[in-house]
Amino acid sequence: MQLDMNRQEAIWxxxxxxxxxxxxxYKAYWMIGVLEEIIEGHDVIDFDKVVSRMITNSWYPIIQYKLNFGFQDQLGKVIYYINDTYHYGAEIKKTNLLNLLCFSSELLGDTTLQNMKKAFYNMAPYRLLSPFFREKTKGLKDQKKNRLITQLSQDSQDCFYKIDEPNKMIIVNPHWMDYINENQVVIKGWLQNKLIIYLQVKNPSVPSIPFKLEPPSSRNLTKATNYWKRFNMVEPIKDIYTGKPLTSEYYEELGAFSIDHFIPWSFVLHDELWNLMPTFKHINSSKSDKLPLLDKYLMEFCDLQYRAINYMKQSTSNQKILEDYLTIGGSDTTASIIKKGSYVDQVIFTESIKSALMPIYQIAYNQGFEVWEH
Known part of the structure; x- marks a missing residue:
């Protein structure tokens, strides 16, 4: 979204x-934290509350999607420390995490964590205001620059907020309160775009960055479940991870019929059939968002995909379901993929699946996704 550049606040x-x-x-996440506090009606805001919001807002992109925030970025370090120490995982809700950071006696008593949070106090509140006082602070070292920005903010009516250094608080200027409340939707969109651009530079080969800033609202695997259950009814499938047939006699031991993303969903962020296959629920939970060991599972996965698509091409009246396979490339044309009655060449199909999977597998591995085997 674009800001209205006729407003002085937008220019700032x-x-x-x-x-x-x-x-x-940190500047973008500090601003997001301040924005959230303003929208909740607060004009006097603790440094610690904003830093806690910085952590909660960047938690999901780092823990779930393993996005790289850059070598110098400290948010990833504090987030990995919290997760490694307290094991909250990607499933924790933002509101719950924020409450823990602000009120949990365990976290408040964690000296290492509190020192990591306080490190942001020395930079974020001041650096965001630097453009308002650029000429007057030019060439100053950090501590002197912070002191001068604090002093100048007291008398400025233009700057975003005043800094109350002794109490570690900021006081938002009234006209900024009004401006943000009147334009919060546009400002949120503008901020999100700033973060997307930043993260795309830091993660040049990672897909779907715009969708990795927040948890997904919902997911739907109904199409894939119906597809694989239908195939399993006529040609019983063996789970590639355990070698056991996907039949009811194994459900009590290994869990119910479940759909697995071969390359984790948290990396690809799509539910296309060429990356999906059936497995047992307990196995799926064990694999979680890890990468399957390719040497052990790739060829079995390709063979299962090949048998399924050939059966569905012969039998299904709804050829549209097969259009997911068009995105894997290869020499099969649109017409041949969806045309009922024709067979797919196994060598071409297998190479197409491998060509689609291998590059994103390597990128996901480089990004920090762990390798798994049963």
């Missing part, structure tokens, strides 16, 4: 998050 927002000055993500 752009200056505060100039791309050339966004070496790390």
């Amino acid at each position: 927002l752009e200056r505060m998050l100039e791309r050339s000055n966004m070496v790390t993500s």
